[in-house]
Amino acid sequence: MSRQLCLSTSLRRPSYSSRHVSRRVRALHEDTTTSTSTVNASEIAHFSRLSGLWWDERGQFSLLHKMNPHRVRFIRDKVVEIGCAEHGETWASARAALALQGLDVLDVGCGGGILSETLARLGGCTLAIDASEKNIAIASLHAAADPSLALPATETRGSLAYRHATAETLVQEPKRFDVVCSMEVIEHVDNPAGFLRSCAELVKPGGHLFLSTIARTPLAFALTILAAEKVLGLVEPGTHTFSKFINPSELVEFFQTDPSGSGRPWITRTHEHGLPTRTEAEVRGIWYEPWGGDWRLMPRGTTPFTAACNYLFWVRKPRE
Amino acid sequence: MSLHIASRAGVRLSQRILKRNLATTAATVEECDVVIVGGGPAGLALASALASSQNAWRVLKVRLVEAGDLSKIREWNMPPGAYSNRVSSLTNASEDFLNRVGVWRHVAQERTCAMEDMQVWDGISDARIEFSANRLEVGSRSGSGVSYMARMVENLNLQRAALTHLEEHPSIQLLDKAKVETIVNEETNGGWPLVHLSTGQTLRARLLVGADGFNSPVRKFARIQSFGWSYPTQAIVATLRHAPHTIRPHTTAYQRFLPTGPIAFLPLSPTSASLVWSTRPDLAAALTKADPAILAIMINSAFRLPNISMKYLHDRIRGIVASGATLQLDEIRQEIAWREQSHQIESHSPLASALVDPFTSVVGVPPADSELYPPLVHDLQPDTVASFPLRLSHAESYIGEGKGARTVLIGDAAHTVHPLAGQGLNGGLLDAECLVRSIDGALATGSDIGSYTALARYARERYIQNHAMLSAVDKLHKLYSSELGPVVWARSVGVEIINELDVLKAGMMISAGANANVMKGSPGWNLLASSVESVSGGVQIAKALRQGLQSAAAGVLKQASNALAGRS
Numbered sequence: 086m087s088r089q090l091c092l093s094t095s096l097r098r099p100s101y102s103s104r105h106v107s108r109r110v111r112a113l114h115e116d117t118t119t120s121t122s123t124v125n126a127s128e129i130a131h132f133s134r135l136s137g138l139w140w141d142e143r144g145q146f147s148l149l150h151k152m153n154p155h156r157v158r159f160i161r162d163k164v165v166e167i168g169c170a171e172h173g174e175t176w177a178s179a180r181a182a183l184a185l186q187g188l189d190v191l192d193v194g195c196g197g198g199i200l201s202e203t204l205a206r207l208g209g210c211t212l213a214i215d216a217s218e219k220n221i222a223i224a225s226l227h228a229a230a231d232p233s234l235a236l237p238a239t240e241t242r243g244s245l246a247y248r249h250a251t252a253e254t255l256v257q258e259p260k261r262f263d264v265v266c267s268m269e270v271i272e273h274v275d276n277p278a279g280f281l282r283s284c285a286e287l288v289k290p291g292g293h294l295f296l297s298t299i300a301r302t303p304l305a306f307a308l309t310i311l312a313a314e315k316v317l318g319l320v321e322p323g324t325h326t327f328s329k330f331i332n333p334s335e336l337v338e339f340f341q342t343d344p345s346g347s348g349r350p351w352i353t354r355t356h357e358h359g360l361p362t363r364t365e366a367e368v369r370g371i372w373y374e375p376w377g378g379d380w381r382l383m384p385r386g387t388t389p390f391t392a393a394c395n396y397l398f399w400v401r402k403p404r405e
Numbered sequence: 406m407s408l409h410i411a412s413r414a415g416v417r418l419s420q421r422i423l424k425r426n427l428a429t430t431a432a433t434v435e436e437c438d439v440v441i442v443g444g445g446p447a448g449l450a451l452a453s454a455l456a457s458s459q460n461a462w463r464v465l466k467v468r469l470v471e472a473g474d475l476s477k478i479r480e481w482n483m484p485p486g487a488y489s490n491r492v493s494s495l496t497n498a499s500e501d502f503l504n505r506v507g508v509w510r511h512v513a514q515e516r517t518c519a520m521e522d523m524q525v526w527d528g529i530s531d532a533r534i535e536f537s538a539n540r541l542e543v544g545s546r547s548g549s550g551v552s553y554m555a556r557m558v559e560n561l562n563l564q565r566a567a568l569t570h571l572e573e574h575p576s577i578q579l580l581d582k583a584k585v586e587t588i589v590n591e592e593t594n595g596g597w598p599l600v601h602l603s604t605g606q607t608l609r610a611r612l613l614v615g616a617d618g619f620n621s622p623v624r625k626f627a628r629i630q631s632f633g634w635s636y637p638t639q640a641i642v643a644t645l646r647h648a649p650h651t652i653r654p655h656t657t658a659y660q661r662f663l664p665t666g667p668i669a670f671l672p673l674s675p676t677s678a679s680l681v682w683s684t685r686p687d688l689a690a691a692l693t694k695a696d697p698a699i700l701a702i703m704i705n706s707a708f709r710l711p712n713i714s715m716k717y718l719h720d721r722i723r724g725i726v727a728s729g730a731t732l733q734l735d736e737i738r739q740e741i742a743w744r745e746q747s748h749q750i751e752s753h754s755p756l757a758s759a760l761v762d763p764f765t766s767v768v769g770v771p772p773a774d775s776e777l778y779p780p781l782v783h784d785l786q787p788d789t790v791a792s793f794p795l796r797l798s799h800a801e802s803y804i805g806e807g808k809g810a811r812t813v814l815i816g817d818a819a820h821t822v823h824p825l826a827g828q829g830l831n832g833g834l835l836d837a838e839c840l841v842r843s844i845d846g847a848l849a850t851g852s853d854i855g856s857y858t859a860l861a862r863y864a865r866e867r868y869i870q871n872h873a874m875l876s877a878v879d880k881l882h883k884l885y886s887s888e889l890g891p892v893v894w895a896r897s898v899g900v901e902i903i904n905e906l907d908v909l910k911a912g913m914m915i916s917a918g919a920n921a922n923v924m925k926g927s928p929g930w931n932l933l934a935s936s937v938e939s940v941s942g943g944v945q946i947a948k949a950l951r952q953g954l955q956s957a958a959a960g961v962l963k964q965a966s967n968a969l970a971g972r973s
Binding site: 157182230233 | 436438459460463464594595596597609611806846847848849850851852853856857858861865
């Protein structure tokens with residue numbers, strides 16, 4: 086749940102090259118003591134306190150509300166891009182309005198449902214889960230006021246269901262998803278590697294996994310914790326823990342292994358600068374521009390620099 | 406295990422809410438995505454643009470509510486040569502928008518008139534500024550390749566075109582003869598607005614659009630304050646019938662700034678024009694009640710006689726009205742003739758009007774400078790004289806918040822403008838254009854189109870533009886209603902200088918009609934606002950100086966009298 090503020094460019098160039106594997110990969114540490122659940126109890130309590138404020142678009146979560154259209158656009162464009170490469174242009178143009186039509190979509194850590202509702206409106210048969218029961222209650226209450234979300238899915242409409250559950254519990258069930266999103270969640274869990282494995286497990290072969298989080302850089306510390314929480318008070322203090330931030334290179338390296346036990350790595354090759362090829366994975370920085378009052382998704386192909394604070398990550402599960 | 410039970414509780418909760426919703430909405434409440442209140446030009450343009458949008462019409466349920474009978478507008482028909490008195494100068498940006506939306510092809514083109522040139526002059530100093538779309542190479546090009554800065558269109562012609570367009574898009578339902586009785590917030594269930602209609606229907610709106618004019622009920626519901634003021638001015642409108650033009654083509658508009666307010670002559674056809682004369686309320690009342698022939702000769706004089714004589718005529722009219730007598734045509738005509746004589750205006754001069762037969766005036770070689778004045782008006786189209794008060798107002802915000810959430814204002818509900826630059830209608834059309842763009846953008850990202858975040862873009866873009874336009878128009882008004890020597894000098898010099906600066910003129914003209922593709926938005930107004938601002942700064946200084954001098958003089962007098970008193 087990010088409400089962080091990113092103002093300037095990076096001070097340090099994050100490197101994605103494999104030479105630095107051993108140093109960075111420790112962020113995705115395994116914590117064997119909590120292997121049954123990656124949920125952190127004190128984090129849940131914190132967000133339950135904030136739940137009532139979820140849908141105040143001008144309040145605490147305004148930065149998140151403003152960020153949502155950008156991340157949705159990223160999800161939509163990526164799904165259409167890959168679909169276009171696989172099924173052709175006609176398939177893609179038919180999806181102009183409802184990009185997620187007919188796809189099974191899972192939103193892990195849905196909070197108040199800001200992202201979940203938009204995924205359903207884009208046609209996705211959406212299941213949204215959260216570890217906080219109060220969040221699920223708030224999200225259900227909000228969605229119930231919207232007649233288009235309260236109805237079952239049709240050709241021109243997706244559907245939305247909320248469930249108080251964790252990724253780990255869903256893994257036990259047989260259902261798998263075309264699109265799995267977990268936005269601004271991974272920096273709040275105790276066992277990120279375990280969490281990612283669960284998310285990866287929930288993706289159908291050939292499906293998509295979308296993540297967004299914050300890089301562990303001095304710049305990100307300065308902006309998201311120092312400025313946004315401590316100085317400006319834009320974000321509730323205690324929202325973020327610096328040591329839990331995760332660098333893009335760490336995610337890339339994680340998916341270069343075989344995260345879902347399917348026998349093949351999700352990312353098979355990277356370019357010289359450490360970035361994956363765009364058919365396998367993508368990292369895009371996203372910055373808040375206070376002068377425009379809006380976020381800006383960095384164009385593809387900009388230097389890894391631009392992902393030194395908030396960023397979006399996409400990776401595709403290989404077909405078996 | 407505990408997780409499992411909790412998840413069931415969550416599902417139960419949402420099912421319960423769902424059931425309650427269905428119970429309360431099924432019987433009487435109609436769920437709508439967009440409810441537009443008001444079937445004026447702005448509301449109809451918004452409905453038309455939604456009908457033509459890429460996605461909106463397919464996924465959104467749109468309803469337009471109008472208290473009046475829209476079939477009257479649909480069947481509106483006037484014989485050629487007769488015109489409605491509510492005419493707007495449509496900018497190129499507006500025309501471009503209507504064209505893209507598909508409304509423009511339903512506009513009766515033969516009833517519109519391109520405005521290629523504009524003559525604007527000061528009532529006191531006669532400093533003059535000339536605009537020509539062809540010479541400055543801005544503005545749209547018509548089919549024949551001639552540039553024009555704006556196009557005169559009857560509002561009804563536009564509304565009828567929008568209705569014809571909407572007939573092809575039945576997905577957008579028009580509920581006419583339906584008054585909005587009340588608008589309330591839902592008490593539970595998200596607090597969406599419920600619009601109760603006089604027909605007994607209730608609409609539940611995801612997005613409620615107030616296109617309901619100056620006294621907007623939607624704005625009141627959203628508790629959005631509106632600030633502004635009325636001008637001590639009334640605008641007289643009428644359709645003029647005049648002698649054909651002699652030198653200029655009939656595509657020239659004329660506007661003279663008198664201290665009582667501007668008078669504008671806007672071309673409709675080679676022998677008709679639309680009048681917008683802003684003047685003092687008592688004069689407006691006297692002139693609109695009088696014999697239309699009196700108004701006609703007063704219009705001719707108002708474009709020609711020096712201000713001092715206009716003042717005299719105004720005083721005369723006030724005197725006659727105060728004495729309880731009615732205005733007599735011959736009496737006023739003689740007064741005008743006498744004023745012309747005293748100014749030594751020859752009967753062949755373009756400034757002569759009182760004793761000139763408008764039809765013979767076009768015979769023979771036209772007098773020198775006759776292109777500087779509009780042709781002589783010989784009469785007014787019957788039943789077209791009307792007047793309405795002028796005011797400027799701007800809503801504090803275009804989006805409702807809290808209890809007024811899910812509301813947005815467009816057109817006159819958001820901003821009312823002094824019509825001296827003919828910008829009122831254009832502002833509303835551009836609002837509609839921008840709002841549809843925001844809605845389309847929101848749909849593309851699956852956003853809730855009634856949410857603050859989805860609407861913020863519209864508000865940010867249009868508020869600044871409209872504010873710049875309003876303040877420029879207001880400053881122009883204040884600037885030109887002054888008779889103070891230094892102010893007249895400053896504005897005349899300003900106008901003369903502007904007349905020499907083609908770049909600045911182009912900027913000002915863009916306000917009257919940039920091609921939307923050439924210039925996004927209207928930087929013209931910003932430019933105009935800042936250039937006028939510097940002159941009106943001079944007005945403030947001059948006013949302050951005058952007050953200072955008066956108080957200083959009063960002080961001297963007081964001291965002198967004290968001294969005298971002391972001596973005696």
